[in-house]
Amino acid sequence: MRWLILYARSRQVPTSAAAIALVALAAWAFNQDGAGPVNLGIAVLILTANVAAASVGLGGQDAALDRTAAIRWMPRRAAHVLLAGAVAGAALLAVQAAGAKLAPAALVVRDSAGLVGLAALGAVLCGAQFAWTLPVGWVAFTLLVPAPPGIAGEVSGWMIISPATTASAATAWALLATGTVLYAAVGPRQ
Numbered sequence: 001m002r003w004l005i006l007y008a009r010s011r012q013v014p015t016s017a018a019a020i021a022l023v024a025l026a027a028w029a030f031n032q033d034g035a036g037p038v039n040l041g042i043a044v045l046i047l048t049a050n051v052a053a054a055s056v057g058l059g060g061q062d063a064a065l066d067r068t069a070a071i072r073w074m075p076r077r078a079a080h081v082l083l084a085g086a087v088a089g090a091a092l093l094a095v096q097a098a099g100a101k102l103a104p105a106a107l108v109v110r111d112s113a114g115l116v117g118l119a120a121l122g123a124v125l126c127g128a129q130f131a132w133t134l135p136v137g138w139v140a141f142t143l144l145v146p147a148p149p150g151i152a153g154e155v156s157g158w159m160i161i162s163p164a165t166t167a168s169a170a171t172a173w174a175l176l177a178t179g180t181v182l183y184a185a186v187g188p189r190q
Helices: 003-009 014-032 038-056 061-069 075-097 107-125 133-144 152-154 166-186
Strands: none
Touching: 003 014, 014 038, 014 075, 014 107, 038 075, 038 107, 038 133, 075 107, 107 133, 107 166, 152 166
């Protein structure tokens, strides 16, 4: 059990958890009435902030030291990504359970999965310190650029399109699978 505590501390899990809790508290404070219409943009921004906070821990303090460790990193890395996505989504679902109506649960699950896959892919491509750039970039693109019609719009705007849409769901799950597998196999870029 001690190794788990040391792993969590080396990956800044307490700090990330505190940031996710603060985002959830702010989301709850600003959306207490729950009387307004469902705002998918706000829900996606909250999920992106949660994933960005969790992505800080996708790398350790010393990448060379991690690579020389005599433990199997692949299952730990995969579990870390999946747990980060679960916590990011659970925080928003907890805010909704407390009364804020932001997005359907299916959208929260799909978007947290896709966003954490993007963060894992960002850690592989850009390094752990910049893993947040892919999720933040994609959400900015989604919210600021009008989606083209057809399948291209469903793929590029998968975050704010209905989870029942095949293309948007496939995009999110493909991002999760690709990001998790690559991050588990390769680890963060140095």
